Amino acid sequence: xxxDPFSLEGKRILxxxxxxxxxxxxxxxxxxxxxxxxxxxxxxxxxxxTFGQLQGxxxxxxxxxxxxxxxxxxxxEAAGQVDGIAHCAGISTIVPFRMVSEKHMDELLDxxxxxxxxxxxxxxxxxQVLSGGSIVFISxxxxxxxxxxxxxxxxxxxxxxxxxRSLASxxxxxxxxxxxxxxxxYTRTPMLDRLNEGGTSIEANYELAPLGIGEPVDVANxxxxxxxxxxxxxxxxxxxxxxxxxxxxxx
Amino acid sequence: MTPDxxxxxRLDGKNILxxxxxxxxxxxxxxxxxxxxxxxxxxxxxxxxxxxxxxxxxxxGHQQLxxxxxxxxxxxLLVDRCxxxxxxxxxxxxSGVAPIRQISExxxxxxxxxxxxxxxxxxxxxxxxxxxxxxxxxVFMSSTAAHLGVQGVGAYSGTxxxxxxxxxxxxxxxxxxxxxxxxLSPDLVETPLLIGSGxxxxxxxxxxxxxxxxxxxxxxxxxxNxxxxxxxxxxxxxxxxxxxxxxxxxx
Numbered sequence: 001x002x003x004d005p006f007s008l009e010g011k012r013i014l015x016x017x018x019x020x021x022x023x024x025x026x027x028x029x030x031x032x033x034x035x036x037x038x039x040x041x042x043x044x045x046x047x048x049x050t051f052g053q054l055q056g057x058x059x060x061x062x063x064x065x066x067x068x069x070x071x072x073x074x075x076x077e078a079a080g081q082v083d084g085i086a087h088c089a090g091i092s093t094i095v096p097f098r099m100v101s102e103k104h105m106d107e108l109l110d111x112x113x114x115x116x117x118x119x120x121x122x123x124x125x126x127x128q129v130l131s132g133g134s135i136v137f138i139s140x141x142x143x144x145x146x147x148x149x150x151x152x153x154x155x156x157x158x159x160x161x162x163x164x165r166s167l168a169s170x171x172x173x174x175x176x177x178x179x180x181x182x183x184x185x186y187t188r189t190p191m192l193d194r195l196n197e198g199g200t201s202i203e204a205n206y207e208l209a210p211l212g213i214g215e216p217v218d219v220a221n222x223x224x225x226x227x228x229x230x231x232x233x234x235x236x237x238x239x240x241x242x243x244x245x246x247x248x249x250x251x
Numbered sequence: 252m253t254p255d256x257x258x259x260x261r262l263d264g265k266n267i268l269x270x271x272x273x274x275x276x277x278x279x280x281x282x283x284x285x286x287x288x289x290x291x292x293x294x295x296x297x298x299x300x301x302x303x304x305x306x307x308x309x310x311x312g313h314q315q316l317x318x319x320x321x322x323x324x325x326x327x328l329l330v331d332r333c334x335x336x337x338x339x340x341x342x343x344x345x346s347g348v349a350p351i352r353q354i355s356e357x358x359x360x361x362x363x364x365x366x367x368x369x370x371x372x373x374x375x376x377x378x379x380x381x382x383x384x385x386x387x388x389x390v391f392m393s394s395t396a397a398h399l400g401v402q403g404v405g406a407y408s409g410t411x412x413x414x415x416x417x418x419x420x421x422x423x424x425x426x427x428x429x430x431x432x433x434x435l436s437p438d439l440v441e442t443p444l445l446i447g448s449g450x451x452x453x454x455x456x457x458x459x460x461x462x463x464x465x466x467x468x469x470x471x472x473x474x475x476n477x478x479x480x481x482x483x484x485x486x487x488x489x490x491x492x493x494x495x496x497x498x499x500x501x502x
Contacts, residue, residue, distance in 0.1 A: 004258075173466075176466065210422060210423050218486075222480075225480045233496050234473075
């Protein structure tokens with residue numbers, strides 16, 4: 001009997017943004033594959049809902065606003081040493097370019113870029129990501145497309161890619177830690193629902209992808225692949241999970 | 252590994268066709284797919300080595316056919332014999348080292364026949380005969396050579412880039428049938444093909460290449476695991492894309 005390369009048995013995985021959407025499903029899927037999961041999110045009640053859906057024991061829920069340095073520190077300390085991090089926390093709001101303010105720019109960059117980067121920095125500096133570990137950033141297909149009315153969302157998610165590639169080069173040979181980005185297309189999540197509440201419906205965009213809209217589990221399964229030893233040799237890359245959306249455009 | 256409905260990477264109940272299964276990546280992918288519960292139909296040019304792969308497959312009911320896929324009649328026979336399939340992994344291919352100033356028409360035909368014409372014509376025949384089930388998966392072996400410049404492999408790179416380009420069109424054409432198409436683009440994988448293709452006095456070259464890759468050279472298992480992800484329902488929303496796997500190599 002050969003060991004299952006996709007199993008997360010014996011691994012400890014930190015999942016941010018686990019109170020809803022992709023993050024919640026990643027946490028649930030990781031637990032199903034045998035991982036001990038440390039989940040974090042801003043909404044404590046919804047975080048507990050996710051916690052209740054995790055198979056097995058040995059899990060931990062930590063309420064945290066990752067834009068706050070003290071919360072990041074608290075989460076990093078509570079998480080301890082991990083074999084993987086799935087950075088799923090993120091936001092998007094509809095703002096046409098002509099309405100972009102410094103405040104909007106800061107908000108998007110704080111949550112989508114600075115928080116995951118600074119949390120990773122802290123964990124790498126304190127050697128909390130074990131050798132053979134895997135770090136996954138949820139970027140977005142918006143970075144390849146340059147989606148209208150979400151320019152700062154696209155920009156904040158795009159910034160993750162070179163940061164991740166650079167980090168991968170630094171922690172590859174010596175520490176054997178892998179770092180990759182996933183760029184999901186339109187995925188049925190509460191974040192997407194909220195985008196449509198502002199009066200500008202983007203529902204027509206869902207059909208742009210040859211396979212239509214995706215479900216959180218589709219993104220979660222890609223994250224499982226990147227966290228597991230099945231992707232042992234994959235690092236410094238960006239993988240599109242988008243129902244074929246970006247195969248229609250050149251970038 | 253026992254069949255487990257919550258395991259998204261299992262291939263139970265799927266018939267998978269693997270070309271180039273007599274050696275290297277194709278051989279390992281066939282073996283790995285059988286361990287995940289798939290029924291394999293394997294093909295390759297060398298009957299003896301193909302039988303040796305068949306003997307290594309786990310489970311019952313696997314089949315083999317010796318075939319040269321550069322011959323249309325043999326493609327036709329293969330499609331007649333393999334029946335309904337849920338996935339095809341096009342692993343058959345040749346390397347070809349020659350600086351552009353030394354290539355000939357005959358040489359170009361040789362590498363394009365095996366690396367581009369054969370997988371495209373096999374795919375055409377499978378689709379025309381409706382042999383690929385709804386929500387089936389087609390996986391082509393491209394290469395990092397399709398994405399970057401490497402000295403001496405101009406013709407080979409051309410075949411692999413051609414696959415990438417055609418794969419995207421195929422993904423869009425077949426999406427309405429729920430059939431997906433994707434590529435794997437590995438860098439150097441330790442296979443008989445690689446060992447035979449390096450410059451003479453090979454060991455030094457291999458050692459140098461190992462050093463260039465922060466995570467070392469790839470193994471057939473690494474590629475097989477990625478193939479399993481793309482052949483399984485875990486990637487049901489992934490189409491028209493390419494997974495680059497290169498151990499983090501930079502220059």
